[in-house]
Amino acid sequence: MDALPTTLTDRFGRTVDYVRLSVTDRCDFRCVYCMAEDMTFAPKASVLSLEELEQVARAFVALGVRKIRLTGGEPLVRNNVLSLIGKLGALEGLAELALTTNGSQLHRLAPELKQLGVDSINISLDSLNARRFRQLTRHGNLDQVIAGIDSAAAAGFRRVRLNAVILKGRNEDEVTDLVDFARARHIDIAFIEEMPLGLIDEHDRALSMMSSDELRDLLLGHCILEPLGDPSGAAGPARYYRVPGEATKVGFISPHSHNFCHLCNRVRVTAEGRLLLCLGNEHSADLRAVLRAPDYTPQKLRQAIVDAMASKPERHFFDLDDEPQIVRFMNVTGG
Ligand code: SAM
Ligand code: SF4
Numbered sequence: 001m002d003a004l005p006t007t008l009t010d011r012f013g014r015t016v017d018y019v020r021l022s023v024t025d026r027c028d029f030r031c032v033y034c035m036a037e038d039m040t041f042a043p044k045a046s047v048l049s050l051e052e053l054e055q056v057a058r059a060f061v062a063l064g065v066r067k068i069r070l071t072g073g074e075p076l077v078r079n080n081v082l083s084l085i086g087k088l089g090a091l092e093g094l095a096e097l098a099l100t101t102n103g104s105q106l107h108r109l110a111p112e113l114k115q116l117g118v119d120s121i122n123i124s125l126d127s128l129n130a131r132r133f134r135q136l137t138r139h140g141n142l143d144q145v146i147a148g149i150d151s152a153a154a155a156g157f158r159r160v161r162l163n164a165v166i167l168k169g170r171n172e173d174e175v176t177d178l179v180d181f182a183r184a185r186h187i188d189i190a191f192i193e194e195m196p197l198g199l200i201d202e203h204d205r206a207l208s209m210m211s212s213d214e215l216r217d218l219l220l221g222h223c224i225l226e227p228l229g230d231p232s233g234a235a236g237p238a239r240y241y242r243v244p245g246e247a248t249k250v251g252f253i254s255p256h257s258h259n260f261c262h263l264c265n266r267v268r269v270t271a272e273g274r275l276l277l278c279l280g281n282e283h284s285a286d287l288r289a290v291l292r293a294p295d296y297t298p299q300k301l302r303q304a305i306v307d308a309m310a311s312k313p314e315r316h317f318f319d320l321d322d323e324p325q326i327v328r329f330m331n332v333t334g335g
Contacts, residue, residue: 004302007064010277010312018067018266019060023053023081025271027074029102030138031124032202033165033194037138048273050084052291056269059301061093069098069122073271076105082116089117096120100163104140106148110155120159121152122190127171128181136171153185161188161251166215167208175215176222183248190238190251191215195279212239212252225250255280261315267308275308280316284308 008016026041048056057068068088075081076099088097099113100122106113113121125145127133133142152160164171164178175191182189193212196205219225225241228249238251254260261278268276273288285308290301 008309010309012314014264016265016267017065019065020069020071020268022072022271023070023075024073024078028077028104029140032136036200042272047271053084054087057088061091063302067096071100074102076101086116103145103148107151110151114155114157121157122161122163123149124163126164127174128177153187161190163190163192165192165194166210168210175218186247188249190253192253193255195255212254277312278316281313283311283313
């Protein structure tokens with residue numbers, strides 16, 4: 001076997017140093033833009049064990065990955081996930097361990113997550129109205145999530161960011177309130193354009209889509225937004241603004257209106273161990289097959305990851321007027 005590289009580079013010269021690792025496809029919520037009401041989840045035996053997830057993380061870090069984000073599904077509903085988090089928090093070479101969560105468990109877990117080595121947390125919040133929050137998440141309890149956000153804001157993470165998906169006619173009237181909620185807590189907020197991942201029938205995505213430019217216009221009369229420069233690999237695909245004199249950054253993630261593929265530095269691993277080379281394409285490699293082969297070695301896993309880089313596509317195309325080209329849901333993709 002050839003000597004393995006210490007950085008991952010694709011055919012277009014992009015360095016991949018960021019992995020989003022889905023630890024489960026299951027969730028205690030059923031957000032209307034993410035899941036159908038009735039979902040079939042992966043059988044437990046096909047989901048990577050915590051030990052396998054650790055092997056995957058170690059392989060990526062050995063190949064130069066500096067940031068891992070744990071996501072799902074809802075990562076904090078996975079049994080014993082804290083033991084995995086503790087191991088990754090102690091991984092030499094990893095500069096940032098991040099977590100994306102719906103916040104339902106944070107009121108009890110935020111300080112422990114910080115202690116175990118989580119550096120930054122993204123928490124989803126689409127509404128400050130309890131009834132509407134319940135409608136959008138189908139199961140969520142707003143008070144519990146707000147208690148979790150407050151607990152995270154107090155726990156001393158390097159960074160706490162709210163993620164909001166705004167749907168036309170549903171929660172667009174809350175954009176300014178959501179920004180003020182973040183400002184009051186000195187945390188960041190990012191608005192994410194809805195992406196056509198998975199078949200949903202709860203709403204028509206072409207009609208509900210709010211572009212980042214529309215959202216920024218809604219904020220214009222409310223507060224001054226000073227641009228913080230164009231997205232870079234480090235900032236991810238978000239375009240950030242700052243309210244002058246305040247800590248809060250307001251970001252806009254625009255997979256439709258501003259394509260950011262040329263800056264892509266990331267790959268995803270699904271809970272079943274499929275390495276997805278692009279959010280909006282199906283190019284993938286089966287890491288579970290490598291992990292479960294009788295002749296498995298960490299070296300073979302690293303080789304499989306290096307080989308997969310050759311199939312990372314140049315860019316994605318999202319078209320809201322067509323059927324979704326990507327039938328996997330966001331909870332499977334690892335948002
Ligand atoms: N359960 C966790 C949460 O909700 O934060 C982590 C997984 S969730 C799939 C990650 C992020 O993806 C959330 O911020 C959610 O709002 C976003 N998301 C889910 N479906 C989406 C879609 N179709 N388009 C855009 N963002 C989506
Ligand atoms: Fe669950 Fe997160 Fe998807 Fe909502 S967005 S259903 S919380 S995985």
